[in-house]
Amino acid sequence: MAFGLDYPMSKAAVIGITRSLARELGRDWIRVNSIAPSAVLTEGTTENMGDKKDMVLEAIAAGQSLKKNLNTEDLVGTVVFLSSDASKFITGQTIMVDGGTVML
Numbered sequence: 001m002a003f004g005l006d007y008p009m010s011k012a013a014v015i016g017i018t019r020s021l022a023r024e025l026g027r028d029w030i031r032v033n034s035i036a037p038s039a040v041l042t043e044g045t046t047e048n049m050g051d052k053k054d055m056v057l058e059a060i061a062a063g064q065s066l067k068k069n070l071n072t073e074d075l076v077g078t079v080v081f082l083s084s085d086a087s088k089f090i091t092g093q094t095i096m097v098d099g100g101t102v103m104l
Helices: 006-028 043-062 072-083
Strands: 035-039 094-097
Touching: 006 035, 006 094, 035 072, 072 094
Parallel strands: 035 094
Antiparallel strands: none
């Protein structure tokens, strides 16, 4: 098995499910969108980094246009927007909240 295959495959599955559900549920005006964050600083993610935490966080920030590690609070604006009428004609989309890591 290839190293790290499970992570990108799970991201692809979320994107596919988002699009499929949006197509299926749109007739009932149910919107389905997803958020794709970069590594979010939580107690769990920093624990998993172990003694390499500082080096990993530095590498993540270096790969972004906005040189900052993502906190849970950084996701709030996107969640509020997608939950509001301001996004009432948006469905089937995956919003990248990653500080400019992925530029599609």
